[in-house]
Amino acid sequence: MNEILVLAEHRRGELREITFDLIARGRQLAEKAGAELVAVVLGRGTDGFCATLAQYADRVLVVEDDALRDFNSEPYQAVLAQLISERQPLLTLIGHTACGLDLAPSLAVQLDAALVTDCLEVEIDGGKLTAVRPAYGGRVRASLQAREATHRIATIQAGNAPSPRARDSAGEIVKLQSPLAEEMAYKKLLEYVDTAAGEIDISQSEIIVSVGRGIGDPKNITLVEDLANALGGVLACSRPVVDKKWLPKARQVGISGKTVHPKLYLAIGISGAFQHVTAIKGAGMVVAINKDPKAPIFRVADYGIVGDLFAVVPTLKEKIARAKAGK
Amino acid sequence: MDIIVCVKRVPDLAEADIVIDRSQRDIEKDDLVFDINEWDNYALEEAVLLKEKLGGTVTTITLGDEDAEEVLRRALAVGADNAVHLDDAAFAGGDAYATAKALAAAIREMPYDLVLAGAQAGDDGYGQVGATLAELLGIPHATLVTSLEVDGKIARVRRELEAGLEEVMELGLPAVLTIQTGINEPRYVSIAGIRRVARREIDVRKASDLGLSAAEVGAAGSKTEIEKLSLPPAAQKGDILEGSTAVVAEKLAAIFASKGWLG
Structure with a gap:
């Protein structure tokens, strides 16, 4: 489908800043490609996120499930793999964050997708993905191109995008059935720990x-x-x-x-x-x-x-x- | 507990002049100093610490040309029991996916409970190999691990998130964990220590030994390719203060004073 998919990142009830970087990037790419900008929200109790994202995205796809309440790469990967297989977007954008690093590589393997990580710039032209990213700890810039692949995924470095521009009218919010049938066996989030708690701020x-x-x-x-x-x-x-x-x-x-x-x-x-x-x-x-x-x-x-x-x-x-x- | 730890030899660019080579796709490496990738060094230490606590073996594996052997020797000196070197011209120029594919083919044939790798490499910095490897092996993974405990068939890890936050996760073993810097204090390795393992056997394998064709690995088996490297603009934002130490310190103190910060 002629879509740029953007994965919304949230933690402890708040959309993370990277989400808006991805939306801004996604909008630029969608305009160039004549595609729709589609935000994907995976979580539980996400109405507020969806309303916010609908101000910017042409469509917001929502999958609600208890297993998606907090980020966990396993259920996230299962849901996204199905979504991407069905919709065949031009490109999927994910943050180059602790979440994105845990999710994108294994998702790309499952989908047999071409993946470029830690991107400063991304272009998608006639289905061809090119990117500029740092190498050698930022002392070198590398221009990469992805080989022909059924799916394309890029993880985007935080903090380089302009502020996203709101749409004139809110985008459509589409609730999808969770494809998760049973609890995943392997990986469980136990708790969050603030390492600086009780220390000097x-x-x-x-x-x-x-x-x-x-x-x-x-x-x-x-x-x-x-x-x-x-x-x-x-x-x-x-x-x-x-x-x-x-x-x-x-x-x-x-x-x-x-x-x-x-x-x-x-x-x-x-x-x-x-x-x-x-x-x-x-x-x-x-x-x-x-x-x-x-x-x-x-x-x-x-x-x-x-x-x-x-x-x-x-x-x-x-x-x-x-x-x-x-x- | 059998642990496999993936290591890579990378150039140390701390104070080096970087020059893009004539292919435009790589940097000039002739004059650079190489060492074990910083993240991998923490992964190696963590593997050896676990072995010292729980018993078992540590097998270290690298993919690279003949020079890469030195990081395997280093790993043996630190306490690894076995070393595997994936060395074949066909492996050259591979991206993170192609590298993970070769590692997976080798690791699949070995006994293991846990695979450790650095969270990223100081050269390419893709941050991809560990989690890609896990998916190819069909086992769970956790990236950016800052602490690790093993209890029977369960690993309890902390993952580094943003803004001082960490998450505590449990994974069923076997699993791949990618290790963040700071998880431990890597031990010092003396030249004498490395010399002591100079004759230890290293298991060298080519693509064909792994059941892989040349088309499946290296540049040919990659999903991405580097078109061009460049140096980022060196533009300076502000003023570099000039003069002797006393003069520049005086100038800076005057700037602070003009802002009213020394009042």
Whole structure:
């Protein structure tokens, strides 16, 4: 069918932001291809989601089932495989998220579909799928094309799409019978756990001083902490620092950690992986100190210092202390 | 408990200059340093930790050219019992699907309770191989695993979601789990340790040994192909402060002061 299918992602009763990225992307693709934009909602008690999505999509397909209440790749895969086989969409878009990573590859195998993951750009032209995606941790861009296949699936990186445009009138909401006959045997969700519960909420601070892999050794972190204190800010970090257990997860800025909106974000020894810089888009000012002039963090920094953090950080702390004392 | 752990040899680009090669489909690799993929290193450690706790075997498997053997030696030095090397010119240029297909053909013939792989690779970053492999083997999977306990025929895992949230899941074994960085603290491997396993036998297999034709694997057996690589624009958004350490620190302090942040 001449449709672009978009999988709505939701968690704990809320549509996730990625869903609107997918809708915006899907709309662009549908317009180019002269296709309809179809949102797919799998869940339980989804009336609110459907009404929201119908503002943007030409059609909303809903499958309600207890097994779909929370994301679980097994029932999701079973329902989507059937839906895609029946409707033969031009393309199915899924978020490149923890859900999408768990779902898209096995779904593609079941459907014998061509799959491209973590896409920055996607085009579908005469049934041919091409995509631009990062490789080598974002330091290279790869243009890919999918070989001829019955089905095509793309997972889309979060945060690169414009805001979706609402339709003049609400799209049609179509409730479908759940094809799930019995409970699936293999995989069960037991609970959600908030890893930062009871810990400091760094996103509440107006000034965040953040440390990355470049700090080299956990005992050096006090250098950065001293600077954070001098600025009256809070100490945060990037993923490698948490992976090495040098700071707790609650201090991590990134997609899997905290998204922050301080007036000042000072990144020290942080290279600037996509997962990190996405989470600081809301910062008023970004300042980066890094010895590698090619570090991607400088692409998002308002001010940069290319230099050795072990020289720059103590000097900066001293200048700040002196400026404060001078007042 | 028999565990299979999939590993890959990848270039470490931390401070390297990246140059696109003449084919435009790959980067120049001659001057790069290679190592085990970071995610796979955590998967390997997790496999060895489980073996130390529960007994059984760890078999490590890689797909790659002759140089890829070094990551298998590393895995043996860490504590793997067996190593399998899928090495055939026909495997070259494969996408995640073609790679998973070859791995599945090899793993299907082995005894296993659990298959571990890195959640993604530092080079292609598809994040696809583990879950694709699971579906080809017809067993369940969980991706982005940040903790793992095995209790009889059940694995209880935590998966990393977004915004500090994790989900706790149970899976029936056998299963494929893809491992996220930070799940453990990978042990240090000395050169002497790697030297000690230099003579251990490695089981090398070609496509035909796996019952696969050249058309089913590598670039020919892929569902996607790379058309072109490019370097993203290096455009800088803001000002790089110039001068000695004292000068740049002074300039930055002045910027903060002008915003009223040092008051």
